[in-house]
Amino acid sequence: MKTASNQASPTTNPAANLNLVILIPMLSAIIAITPLAIDLYLPAMATIAASFHTDITMVQQSLSIYLAGYALGMLCFGPLADRVGRRPLVIVGLTGFALMSFLLAFVTSIESFLALRFGQAFIGAAATVVVPGYIKEVYGKNTAKGMSYVSLIMMLAPLIAPSIGSLILEFGEWHLIFFILGFYAMIMLILVFWKLKMPSDTDLSQRSQKSFFGAYAVVFTKPGVKLHIASGVLTSFAFFCYLTASPFVYMEVFGLDKSLFAILFSTNVGALMLANIVNSRIVVRYGSRRMLKVATLLAIFAGSALFTVNWLGMSYHFTVITLLPFMACLGVMSVNADAIVLMQFQQETGTATAVVGTLRFGFGAVAGPLLALFYTGTAVPFSALMLSAVILVAICQFFAHRRCLSDLTPES
Numbered sequence: 001m002k003t004a005s006n007q008a009s010p011t012t013n014p015a016a017n018l019n020l021v022i023l024i025p026m027l028s029a030i031i032a033i034t035p036l037a038i039d040l041y042l043p044a045m046a047t048i049a050a051s052f053h054t055d056i057t058m059v060q061q062s063l064s065i066y067l068a069g070y071a072l073g074m075l076c077f078g079p080l081a082d083r084v085g086r087r088p089l090v091i092v093g094l095t096g097f098a099l100m101s102f103l104l105a106f107v108t109s110i111e112s113f114l115a116l117r118f119g120q121a122f123i124g125a126a127a128t129v130v131v132p133g134y135i136k137e138v139y140g141k142n143t144a145k146g147m148s149y150v151s152l153i154m155m156l157a158p159l160i161a162p163s164i165g166s167l168i169l170e171f172g173e174w175h176l177i178f179f180i181l182g183f184y185a186m187i188m189l190i191l192v193f194w195k196l197k198m199p200s201d202t203d204l205s206q207r208s209q210k211s212f213f214g215a216y217a218v219v220f221t222k223p224g225v226k227l228h229i230a231s232g233v234l235t236s237f238a239f240f241c242y243l244t245a246s247p248f249v250y251m252e253v254f255g256l257d258k259s260l261f262a263i264l265f266s267t268n269v270g271a272l273m274l275a276n277i278v279n280s281r282i283v284v285r286y287g288s289r290r291m292l293k294v295a296t297l298l299a300i301f302a303g304s305a306l307f308t309v310n311w312l313g314m315s316y317h318f319t320v321i322t323l324l325p326f327m328a329c330l331g332v333m334s335v336n337a338d339a340i341v342l343m344q345f346q347q348e349t350g351t352a353t354a355v356v357g358t359l360r361f362g363f364g365a366v367a368g369p370l371l372a373l374f375y376t377g378t379a380v381p382f383s384a385l386m387l388s389a390v391i392l393v394a395i396c397q398f399f400a401h402r403r404c405l406s407d408l409t410p411e412s
Contacts, residue, residue: 029191129353239327249319
């Protein structure tokens with residue numbers, strides 16, 4: 001039987017090679033609609049609240065509503081993409097996202113705004129849930145390399161989106177932000193019709209014949225997959241701990257101003273991007289499993305150092321120094337854990353992506369309450385939770401390695 005590891009790499013796959021220069025940036029731009037939709041309107045929250053004659057906390061609820069809609073959309077559209085194909089889902093998702101974005105520009109009440117934000121996230125998930133499947137089709141056994149490229153480009157979205165949102169507000173009202181999101185989705189839709197033509201879009205043999213729940217059963221019962229899914233989810237949890245706690249840690253605990261916080265935050269994102277560049281260059285030689293194990297080990301060392309400097313109450317310089325390698329390791333761990341999971345499936349990549357994505361957002365949402373539960377007014381809980389997460393990843397990888405060895409051992 002032909003496994004995923006035998007699939008051609010981009011250098012030997014003519015269909016993938018033909019549009020590779022355009023394909024990878026396009027897929028990255030498609031999946032970037034999510035961070036753009038989340039971060040682009042952040043500078044306009046106060047203005048939106050004033051226009052609806054409500055308080056800003058009501059507008060902030062739109063973030064949670066968006067994440068809930070996105071998670072539910074992934075759960076619904078993942079198995080559907082495996083049955084009907086990826087391209088129709090991209091077209092439906094981008095069309096729906098554009099429509100919802102344009103409607104958001106005309107709403108006159110906070111209730112309508114929240115409802116449309118849910119719809120925007122739900123339908124937009126149809127376009128993004130198929131992207132990892134396309135990456136796997138293009139890169140085959142080098143899926144982690146492709147995932148690194150996509151992650152690298154996609155990270156630019158949350159890094160620059162708030163600044164772009166602020167710039168847009170210089171030229172118009174908050175409605176203009178959603179007009180631009182709608183036009184962005186329309187441009188992506190045109191590119192999809194023009195350039196997104198992969199073999200799987202016409203090859204019916206690559207479609208899953210499983211029912212909606214049957215596809216999820218395949219993912220959850222696949223031997224050895226759950227440990228790698230858990231590794232990716234725990235890595236994401238550590239990252240969400242950083243996102244949630246970093247403003248408090250830098251500005252409240254260490255007393256830094258907003259400008260310096262923005263610089264340090266961008267520096268850590270830069271570490272993630274650099275890690276993805278390094279991973280894309282060497283993962284082909286060493287493989288995703290080895291990269292995940294090495295990155296996890298290094299993350300434990302960096303996390304231990306981060307915890308120690310905060311336990312001892314040292315200056316913020318030491319936190320910055322230890323966070324940089326820690327965040328870089330999280331970047332390598334994330335893409336390789338996802339790649340290992342995707343490589344286990346031939347026809348249920350959409351469902352697997354939905355499972356991983358939903359669990360990531362679900363566990364990410366737990367980061368805030370846990371940080372609040374262990375609040376001490378210091379950076380110790382933040383560093384302890386991040387360290388605990390990567391230690392749990394190491395435990396998952398230990399048992400995954402043992403299972404792999406037992407599978408290789410011949411029966412007596």
